[in-house]
Amino acid sequence: MNRYGFVRVTCATLRTTVADPGANAREIVRVLGEVVDSDVVVFPELSLTGYTCADLFGQDALLDGAVRGLQEVLRATAGRKQLVVVGMPVRAENSLYNSAVVLSGGEVLGVVPKQSLPNYKEFYENRWFRQADGTEVPEVGIAGRVVPFGVDLLFEAPGVPGFPVVVGVEVCEDLWVPIPPSSFQAGAGATLLLNPSASNETIGKSGYRKNLVQGQSGRCIAAYAYAGSGPTESTTDLVFAGHNLIAENGRLLEESARVGDGTPLRRDSYWITADVDVGRILTERRATTTFEQGPRFARPYRRIGFELAAEMPGLRRFVPGTPFVPVEGPELHRRCEEIFGIQCAGLAKRVEQLPRGTSLNIGVSGGLDSTLSLLVTVKTCDLLGIDRTRVRGLTMPGFGTTSRTRQNALDLMRHLGIASETIDISELALQSFRELGHRPFDIDCRGLDVPAFREALARVPSGKRSDLVFENVQARLRTFLLMSRGFVVGTGDLSELALGWCTYNADHMSMYNPNCSIPKTLVKFLVRYVAQNEFPEGAVRDTLMSVFETTISPELLPASASGEIEQSTEGMLGPYEIHDFILFHAIRCGYAPEKVRFLAEHAAFTQEYPRELIERTMKTFFARFFQQQYKRSCVPDGPKVGTVSLSPRGDWRMPSDADPAEWLRETE
Structure with a gap:
């Protein structure tokens, strides 16, 4: 023993x-x-x-x-x-x-x-x-x-x-x-x-x-x-x-x-x-x-x-490195059907209770989470015999949006046959900065139009692109526009909820969220699974695979000079594969951090991770998990799909003021 x-x-x-x-x-x-x-x-x-x-x-x-x-x-x-x-x-x-x-x-x-x-x-x-x-x-x-x-x-x-x-x-x-x-x-x-x-x-x-x-x-x-x-x-x-x-x-x-x-x-x-x-x-x-x-x-x-x-x-x-992801084998298809079935059944019941003809609004960013949520929403419409044009996709490019994610969003909405629209939030965000008296990255935006402001942003050194107000304004504007349309289908996933990697009362909120208990590693897997099995060839598959291969990012900070995503979530927080591993073993199994680290040393991850990276990611996870509980105290309805849920009405009840000292001590 x-x-x-x-x-x-x-x-x-x-x-x-x-x-x-x-x-x-x-x-x-x-x-x-x-x-x-x-x-x-x-x-x-x-x-x-x-x-x-x-x-x-x-x-x-x-x-x-x-x-x-x-x-x-x-x-x-x-x-x-x-x-x-x-x-x-x-x-x-x-x-x-x-x-x-x-x-x-x-x-x-x-x-x-x-x-x-x-x-x-x-x-x-x-x-x-x-x-x-x-x-x-x-x-x-x-x-x-x-x-x-x-x-x-x-x-x-x-x-x-x-x-x-x-x-x-x-x-x-x-x-x-x-x-x-x-x-x-x-x-x-x-x-x-x-x-x-x-x-x-x-x-x-x-x-x-x-x-x-x-x-x-x-x-x-x-x-x-x-x-x-x-x-x-x-x-x-x-x-x-x-x-x-x-x-x-x-x-x-x-x-x-x-x-x-x-x-x-x-x-x-x-x-x-x-x-x-x-x-x-x-x-x-x-x-x-x-x-x-x-x-x-x-x-x-x-x-x-x-x-x-x-x-x-x-x-x-x-010890599987991705405990939430179905194992390759004969039951793989059945497991994926089961996951989609639970998500669709939950959303279908909510949609049936809405007034007849209510549109289903969803923010489509061209990223993994909104793609999965859109696929579930479309499948739910098919299940209920509802025309897919009841789904209204809204893509809202801002100062961090890249051409790749924007094009993926547009292509996906077109291929899936939903109603779609684009609203550029740049002008609204710039006006908000002025009204707030905020100087993003120390830029005086009074008197600047959007093109001039973008030029000023491009001159900000990469290492100094950190401004929480700049990010939150854009995130809340997107939620404001979506909720002004009516019923909103949420997109945030379980991993983001565990880490609090969402803007309070922005992407944090919706009227119903089918992704709420789907961790990021499973989101990524499901998008690839749908691409390879539901759309084995053609434009939809190509778009889904492009989404799958895109760097995970909220795209709220300016892109690089070459137009590539510079704000990498995993670069800041650590790999989601490690976070989901910790989430499963610490929350689902109740293991102490020391035991989680021991298991991580023996886990079959998809790639080799240095011990130092695992330990640093563990510190980040436990610190943020405790600090961000207040966000989990008020989250939208959504179905429990796997064995882990952080719903305050269901599996997870935790004080927002708990101290992580004991957990952080074990990560040393």
Whole structure:
């Protein structure tokens, strides 16, 4: 385990020698020697004997051999701070139980018997084993020791401060029943659920098995590790899958090859390893207040202590650098349709409540956010059977607008068939400066017309082009013109809202904002996705790709002498990819800045970022997130699309006067 709450878990499929516990014990020991840095190692059901021994389970030779095999494994684990689960038949009083034996440091911590014995179709376990139901003896003698025995055992390691690790164990079929034992274990505090299993492979079963593991990890807000027997079990009537799965809170972290998946058949032992995040599980449980209802219905559990190593090396877990962006693959199209569907459904309901014939006004700048909002608005009109000319696009060039973004805005409105208009705000802005008595960049604008003022702006050195009033006047004029027309569809995104990168009561405001919970990295991805999939060729695709490739900028400061965008948002704040990474892990997951930085060091970003840039961007994010909360206290309606929303009416309620000192201290 490491100090950030990650626990390394291995699920192993064993090369099984059916009915030879000694050979199986030696193979378990060999595999353990290969995974010494894992905190928890799970082997399959009845792994010491093989699952398919059938009536041989009634032979003392097999049962005694299993005990000797267990002793060999115990000797190999002596001195290790590692939790190991092996499967074996265990004698208790007059019965035999299909059991998971939990080991650590050369000792048997406890024995958990199987509760749900399949005795249908190809399964026949009731012939050899007794079903555990809680009436069993509380202790059992095994390998010369008397150890806890029963379905009421949990195994607890103190871990690191704030991240206790509580392990529950169920066996194979226990997961397939309506209310698995792991549900009660999770309600009683288990954060890591283990399942040693022997599941044969039939057509379509693997998908259902995967759904069970993912679903149970999600319902229990836990990590779930499933270790399956493989094809070296007896094949008299069945072939076993060798399917290993590790899931966390509904998401699959790691999956092994299995029989029938098209990969070369494996006859040796193999395993998967992943680091599960106990810290996030605990945070999710605290936030999901209905989870606390579970323990009221749970039986009492005995907790048995064990120790984990203080620190594990590295991180065995894929950390996406763009956690908001759909993963390339077969579900990509479905995910994008889902995102657009939610945005359009929200806007459609609002449009239906407007007086008949109300125009939908939108400021089209030629940038990413307004492009996405325009695409959603047009798609909503198509959905409702409304003529696209009800959408009135208004582009409002000012002193920072470049020819590229202006042309992109005009082209996009023309190609999409909406009503469009251009109003140059330069004269209005210049008049506002005069009325305010403001000297932009120390330029006396009294008596200057727009061309003369532009010439004066061009003489201002690039490094001195900083004037907040100059920017705010233009931003508020644009909102004034839009809102004077009537109903305004907003364009600002989630990342801008988190950073407060908007002008209060300007681009900050609208009547409805379909982009409000879409972060910048996802906005950029969706624009490119629409270009490549909805308009695979032609003028619309070319325009959308031009928007995609344009520098992200509010275009409120003068352009360079060559007419290029000089005011780069990412140049000032840091890359949006890093900001969105922080936004997801700090706000969605509740991680402290130190843990966010640790994850960033292992993240698969689209490019390499120096550590210094990541740390500087983190400081910027947390400072601005706290300073700009007052803007988030009053934002327009808009749909929650993903798992993060900053709506003060929904997911995020925060005082505007909170101090970021504790968060900034951790970024040092």
